[in-house]
Amino acid sequence: VFQSIAGGNTVIGKSDLQPTLKALKDRLMTKKVAEEIAEKLCESVAASLEGKKLGSFTSISSTVQAAMEEAILRILTPGRSIDILRDVYAAKERERPYVIVFVGVNGVGKSTNLAKVAYWLLQHDLSVTLAACDTFRSGAVEQLRTHARRLQIPIFEKGYERDPAVVAKQAIQEATRTKSDVVLVDTAGRMQDNEPLMRALSKLINVNSPDLVVFVGEALVGNDAVDQLTQFNQKLADLSAVPAARLIDGILLSKFDTVDDKVGAALSMVYVSGAPIMFVGCGQSYTDLKKLNVKSIVNTLLK
Amino acid sequence: MVLAQLGGSISRALAQMSNATVIDEKVLNDCLNEISRALLQSDVQFKMVRDMQTNIKRIVNLEALAAGTNKRRIMQQAVFTELCNMLDPGKPSFTPKKGKPSVVMFVGLQGSGKTTTCTKYAYYHQRKGFKPALVCADTFRAGAFDQLKQNATKAKIPFYGSYMESDPVKIAVEGVERFKKENCDLIIVDTSGRHKQEAALFEEMRQVSEATKPDLVIFVMDSSIGQAAFDQAQAFKQSVSVGAVIITKMDGHAKGGGALSAVAATKSPVIFIGTGEHIDEFEVFDVKPFLLQKLSEGSFTLRLMY
Numbered sequence A: 001v002f003q004s005i006a007g008g009n010t011v012i013g014k015s016d017l018q019p020t021l022k023a024l025k026d027r028l029m030t031k032k033v034a035e036e037i038a039e040k041l042c043e044s045v046a047a048s049l050e051g052k053k054l055g056s057f058t059s060i061s062s063t064v065q066a067a068m069e070e071a072i073l074r075i076l077t078p079g080r081s082i083d084i085l086r087d088v089y090a091a092k093e094r095e096r097p098y099v100i101v102f103v104g105v106n107g108v109g110k111s112t113n114l115a116k117v118a119y120w121l122l123q124h125d126l127s128v129t130l131a132a133c134d135t136f137r138s139g140a141v142e143q144l145r146t147h148a149r150r151l152q153i154p155i156f157e158k159g160y161e162r163d164p165a166v167v168a169k170q171a172i173q174e175a176t177r178t179k180s181d182v183v184l185v186d187t188a189g190r191m192q193d194n195e196p197l198m199r200a201l202s203k204l205i206n207v208n209s210p211d212l213v214v215f216v217g218e219a220l221v222g223n224d225a226v227d228q229l230t231q232f233n234q235k236l237a238d239l240s241a242v243p244a245a246r247l248i249d250g251i252l253l254s255k256f257d258t259v260d261d262k263v264g265a266a267l268s269m270v271y272v273s274g275a276p277i278m279f280v281g282c283g284q285s286y287t288d289l290k291k292l293n294v295k296s297i298v299n300t301l302l303k
Numbered sequence B: 001m002v003l004a005q006l007g008g009s010i011s012r013a014l015a016q017m018s019n020a021t022v023i024d025e026k027v028l029n030d031c032l033n034e035i036s037r038a039l040l041q042s043d044v045q046f047k048m049v050r051d052m053q054t055n056i057k058r059i060v061n062l063e064a065l066a067a068g069t070n071k072r073r074i075m076q077q078a079v080f081t082e083l084c085n086m087l088d089p090g091k092p093s094f095t096p097k098k099g100k101p102s103v104v105m106f107v108g109l110q111g112s113g114k115t116t117t118c119t120k121y122a123y124y125h126q127r128k129g130f131k132p133a134l135v136c137a138d139t140f141r142a143g144a145f146d147q148l149k150q151n152a153t154k155a156k157i158p159f160y161g162s163y164m165e166s167d168p169v170k171i172a173v174e175g176v177e178r179f180k181k182e183n184c185d186l187i188i189v190d191t192s193g194r195h196k197q198e199a200a201l202f203e204e205m206r207q208v209s210e211a212t213k214p215d216l217v218i219f220v221m222d223s224s225i226g227q228a229a230f231d232q233a234q235a236f237k238q239s240v241s242v243g244a245v246i247i248t249k250m251d252g253h254a255k256g257g258g259a260l261s262a263v264a265a266t267k268s269p270v271i272f273i274g275t276g277e278h279i280d281e282f283e284v285f286d287v288k289p290f291l292l293q294k295l296s297e298g299s300f301t302l303r304l305m306y
């Protein structure tokens, strides 16, 4: 015990790390980090520490904790960042609207958070058009119409049972004509392994080459988060009719207000996709949209 | 879903156990750890996994004392029983009777599938000869009434709702009264999605329940939900008398363990599962055959049991 506190010249071995890492992995999992990701994180922390000298007056557990904190911070701080407002202005210069497509599985909050993003853009004095491209689910068009009315912005809609790729195309044309700065495209929810529906989504994206494809994932999701994102990317790549398929650019993490300290989905989603979390949905009104607070996620996970 | 993979893991773990010449504490622990890992990977609540591990260990050790018993078989049976207990509290839920008016209220988290499932449930009973009706007491979500209306119209089921009224309690009461007069025997009340962190939303649900006096409250849950499921389900149970559960989106890839834990929190049986967005993608749920079938997809055979 004395040695592990006063350390100094102790070389860290695998067996020293095991108990601490095991406990840490369990903690991450109680916070809903997907099992395989908790495992991988622990492996990478172990690899980074093994054979290193333990600093004086530090214990194994605090060394591991610090390494883990750093590893998580690294994952959550995106390598590529996306500045939507800057990109919208750039598109504006070229006299075309900036197009964002919202995708995800059923019921995660695509349409609601699309409306929140519209509100956020309006706050920045940009003009927004909504494109009602969920032409499948009952009430989807009326849902978007209600948001358009409340926000007093135009909506492009063609009712139900139309090809959403075509509706999106027409919406973008219309927005170009009316000089709208941004088009927000709502799509129907779909299961990641539903091939016909994923193919249709791939078509919508490839036909319209949007500036941004946002994956909406709910914070409530468990280990399935990993599969949802991997499969969405995989299917968009595999089912694409064009060679350079577009994949997911960024993530909107919804329903963050419903999970207490079980915030692990954030980590799992970024880890598997490498895409940054661009927004966090934290409620059911227009103002409930935030930026990700990386520090607070790390603290919650390791608390 | 979870159980297929779980079946595989359990079989592997058990096979390893029977390869061992002597089954001692270590072999047993290895086997249990392997099973626990499979459960955790499927989002089964951390604490429940631990409890299950303890329970199994107790059963196995106790029974192992009896001479000549097969540990492997006992393990298999113990796992199966534990899973069954999680999904089925042993008391059947209220079932509506034809010709006798019942009110069934749907509750759940946002986007879990309540509105879709309401119509599926109505349609299922309509085909069995019931006279169902749908009441839209969701005055919050944009487009909620249109959604229910379009679904109901497609299925030719009478519906009630309002674009103007903002009080869900008022609509629920009016709708229920109206359909009772019209001699509907299955009146289904759809409500807004809500979560435990917002007390006002739970209070509203309690009021709708108090005003309509449902014979059955059904908690609708998404199969992809993670470990937050348990706390949420428990909170619903504490606010209204949840009597049954429907798990939706079983056509997805979700492993379903979060849902599994949450079911345990409601102490209510799963009565149906949703397997798609269409109205007929809906199945009666029967715990034992379901478990056996799912587990056997992962080659977990229970031939030893019978």
Ligand SMILES: Nc1nc2c(ncn2[C@@H]2O[C@H](COP(=O)(O)OP(=O)(O)OP(=O)(O)O)[C@@H](O)[C@H]2O)c(=O)[nH]1
Binding pocket: A104, A105, A106, A107, A108, A109, A110, A111, A112, A113, A134, A137, A140, A187, A188, A189, A190, A254, A255, A256, A257, A258, A280, A281, A282, A283, A284, A288, B110, B111, B141, B193, B195
């Ligand atoms: N608490 C909470 N609820 C949310 C949030 N975002 C969306 N919701 C709710 O989640 C439910 C589903 O939202 P939608 O926007 O309709 O989800 P969707 O992904 O468009 O659904 P589909 O189009 O049917 O696949 C609604 O009740 C929303 O109010 C959030 O950040 N927090």
Ligand SMILES: Nc1nc2c(ncn2[C@@H]2O[C@H](COP(=O)(O)OP(=O)(O)OP(=O)(O)O)[C@@H](O)[C@H]2O)c(=O)[nH]1
Binding pocket: A106, A107, A137, A189, A191, B108, B109, B110, B111, B112, B113, B114, B115, B116, B117, B138, B141, B144, B191, B192, B193, B194, B248, B249, B250, B251, B252, B273, B274, B275, B276, B277
């Ligand atoms: N794939 C699949 N999708 C489903 C299933 N059940 C519901 N959905 C979809 O899930 C999404 C949300 O369903 P809703 O019925 O609107 O959910 P809700 O609980 O009423 O949502 P709120 O009223 O906003 O809380 C919709 O896109 C549905 O089509 C199912 O069993 N399988």
Ligand SMILES: [Mg+2]
Binding pocket: A110, A111, A112, A134, A140, A186, A187, A188, A189
């Ligand atoms: Mg939608």
Ligand SMILES: [Mg+2]
Binding pocket: B114, B115, B116, B138, B141, B144, B190, B191, B192, B193
């Ligand atoms: Mg609903």
